[in-house]
Amino acid sequence: MPQWSKNGFMFDNEAEIIKVVTQSKNDQSDLFDRFEEDYDYAVGEEYVTPAGYESYTSTAPQNFMDKVTDGMNQAEMTLQIKLGDDSKEEEREAASLAELYLFGALNDIDRNLRSRGEKPLRQGLGFFINVRGWYDIKCLVYDREGQTYFDVQPLDPMHATYEYGSRGLLWHAYTRWASQAAIKSQYNIDVRNEKGAEIIDFWDGDRNSILVDGLFGKSPTAHKLEELPFLHGSVASMPTMQSRDYMPTLKDRGLSVFSSAKKTFEAKNRFISELMDVHKKSIVGSILHTSKTGQKKLKGDPHRAYMEIQLEEGEMIKMLELPLVPEVTGALMNILNSEAQQSMLPYPLAYGGAEENFSGRALGILSDATRSVYNPRTSALDEIYVWLSEQLLSQFRLKGTTRDFSGYDPSGKYFKIKVKPTDLKEDWFVSASFSPKLPRDLEQDVQTAMLATQTQPDGTRLLSMGTALEEIVKIRDPDAERDKKLRERGENLEPIIIQEVAGALVKSGQVDLSRQVLNLMPPLPGTPSPGSPGVPTDPNSGIPVTDGGTPGPGPLPEDMVQAIAQIFIQADQQELGAAVLSLLGVPIPGPDGASAPNIPGPVPVPVA
Numbered sequence: 001m002p003q004w005s006k007n008g009f010m011f012d013n014e015a016e017i018i019k020v021v022t023q024s025k026n027d028q029s030d031l032f033d034r035f036e037e038d039y040d041y042a043v044g045e046e047y048v049t050p051a052g053y054e055s056y057t058s059t060a061p062q063n064f065m066d067k068v069t070d071g072m073n074q075a076e077m078t079l080q081i082k083l084g085d086d087s088k089e090e091e092r093e094a095a096s097l098a099e100l101y102l103f104g105a106l107n108d109i110d111r112n113l114r115s116r117g118e119k120p121l122r123q124g125l126g127f128f129i130n131v132r133g134w135y136d137i138k139c140l141v142y143d144r145e146g147q148t149y150f151d152v153q154p155l156d157p158m159h160a161t162y163e164y165g166s167r168g169l170l171w172h173a174y175t176r177w178a179s180q181a182a183i184k185s186q187y188n189i190d191v192r193n194e195k196g197a198e199i200i201d202f203w204d205g206d207r208n209s210i211l212v213d214g215l216f217g218k219s220p221t222a223h224k225l226e227e228l229p230f231l232h233g234s235v236a237s238m239p240t241m242q243s244r245d246y247m248p249t250l251k252d253r254g255l256s257v258f259s260s261a262k263k264t265f266e267a268k269n270r271f272i273s274e275l276m277d278v279h280k281k282s283i284v285g286s287i288l289h290t291s292k293t294g295q296k297k298l299k300g301d302p303h304r305a306y307m308e309i310q311l312e313e314g315e316m317i318k319m320l321e322l323p324l325v326p327e328v329t330g331a332l333m334n335i336l337n338s339e340a341q342q343s344m345l346p347y348p349l350a351y352g353g354a355e356e357n358f359s360g361r362a363l364g365i366l367s368d369a370t371r372s373v374y375n376p377r378t379s380a381l382d383e384i385y386v387w388l389s390e391q392l393l394s395q396f397r398l399k400g401t402t403r404d405f406s407g408y409d410p411s412g413k414y415f416k417i418k419v420k421p422t423d424l425k426e427d428w429f430v431s432a433s434f435s436p437k438l439p440r441d442l443e444q445d446v447q448t449a450m451l452a453t454q455t456q457p458d459g460t461r462l463l464s465m466g467t468a469l470e471e472i473v474k475i476r477d478p479d480a481e482r483d484k485k486l487r488e489r490g491e492n493l494e495p496i497i498i499q500e501v502a503g504a505l506v507k508s509g510q511v512d513l514s515r516q517v518l519n520l521m522p523p524l525p526g527t528p529s530p531g532s533p534g535v536p537t538d539p540n541s542g543i544p545v546t547d548g549g550t551p552g553p554g555p556l557p558e559d560m561v562q563a564i565a566q567i568f569i570q571a572d573q574q575e576l577g578a579a580v581l582s583l584l585g586v587p588i589p590g591p592d593g594a595s596a597p598n599i600p601g602p603v604p605v606p607v608a
Contacts, residue, residue: 024161030251038256047269054276072126075434082429101419104405109152124154133235133254136160141395148400171204172230187217231387236376264340282322290316378434385432397424
């Protein structure tokens with residue numbers, strides 16, 4: 001019998017593992033049958049009829065699958081570490097670094113999957129969610145030859161076996177098939193079957209082992225994880241249900257994209273196949289040839305070309321009555337099509353067949369109809385990425401090593417950072433959201449947001465700007481959008497533009513013209529203009545440079561200086577940030593390292 005530890009069962013021998021894996025497979029037998037049925041629709045398995053009869057296979061399941069899968073792949077992903085409104089600046093900086101770490105880790109995961117010939121993580125998960133209605137994912141972070149490695153894979157729920165306890169998974173196993181050569185290479189085991197053997201990757205609360213052809217290829221080894229590195233779950237809202245005899249009804253849980261429509265697919269295939277038979281029979285045009293002996297035959301096909309047929313007395317040729325399509329055929333087809341449309345994406349909008357302009361209300365109704373198809377599946381992605389992010393953070397903190405990460409943040413900006421395990425905190429709350437791109441009247445939404453944020457005569461507004469942007473205009477991260485607007489505003493300040501133009505002219509060798517451009521610089525109150533006595537110039541070009549000048553009337557508030565500096569630092573625009581602060585009269589760090597708020601090290605002020 002398996003031993004019990006504080007983390008669950010521990011399995012010591014092959015027989016115990018094979019027994020529980022086999023039992024779990026038997027418990028899921030009906031569910032696996034449904035998996036195979038749904039997969040046939042996803043790949044367009046041909047509808048089979050008896051020999052000699054026509055066969056029709058609808059393309060609707062594949063088209064539907066492609067549409068939903070593409071919509072999930074293009075959904076906008078928001079991945080954030082949530083902090084309280086009273087969080088300190090250093091906490092926000094740490095959370096921002098951790099978010100970039102997550103995007104860098106996800107980039108590594110996709111690269112690893114592609115190197116093995118697999119699809120990127122999100123695409124693989126989306127396929128299993130759509131076809132199986134269940135998902136299974138493994139996440140392992142470990143050190144390999146001094147380098148942190150992310151072993152993250154979406155697994156086929158068809159081959160996942162498991163058992164739950166009151167605190168989560170007691171054990172999890174994934175079974176796959178490998179060739180004889182692959183097994184010999186990886187485990188140095190000679191299997192009996194020339195075609196290969198089963199490999200069971202088995203995890204319990206404390207240890208991991210691998211069975212190859214029923215024997216340990218890897219003996220039970222402590223994994224030293226706080227929980228099993230697997231997430232197994234179903235799509236849609238149905239909780240665990242039991243039949244009258246207390247057996248779990250797994251086959252009804254986890255809805256594939258075909259769950260509500262596949263009965264109409266089956267009926268439509270059968271119905272149209274029968275219509276094709278009727279059509280074929282009506283084209284053949286069989287005849288009844290009567291003669292005294294019943295042995296006479298016509299030469300050639302009387303329907304192909306004109307021919308004269310000579311008949312003897314008592315001989316007769318008569319056309320058989322052609323089979324006709326029943327009058328109810330049209331009504332039946334309408335019923336089938338209507339049922340299918342109610343179970344899938346709204347037609348014709350989702351399939352590019354609508355050319356008329358829709359009102360905002362009509363688009364809202366269509367969006368709701370489309371959202372009801374996507375929501376169960378994008379919600380599953382939300383749950384997976386929250387769990388995955390928490391695993392990536394906790395396991396890297398536990399087993400990772402300092403390394404560089406690179407990739408693109410949600411705004412599309414490239415980043416490269418160095419992260420240490422100690423940079424990641426333990427109590428962060430991760431939020432993940434996948435929002436499909438649905439039809440909408442953006443102009444109407446913007447107008448509604450503007451009305452909702454207008455200041456009323458009593459000085460109040462119906463909604464805050466942040467709420468209007470998030471709830472009406474559907475901007476996923478209003479704070480990030482605000483920072484982008486502030487950066488653009490700083491970049492478009494007239495003095496900044498003049499400096500950039502002058503700098504470009506210097507680079508192209510037009511020094512005299514650069515001086516003339518700099519003379520257009522509007523002076524700040526109390527600040528000498530370029531070219532005035534005492535204003536320093538660049539020793540190579542003779543171009544006046546900005547060194548911060550003399551502060552104008554009254555210094556800027558400290559919190560405002562901090563905010564401006566931080567925005568430009570996060571955008572990797574330290575020089576531009578320094579120039580803005582200089583124009584605002586804030587002293588900039590000099591070569592001696594004297595610091596201005598939140599600007600790291602000595603920051604050079606750009607020439608011109």
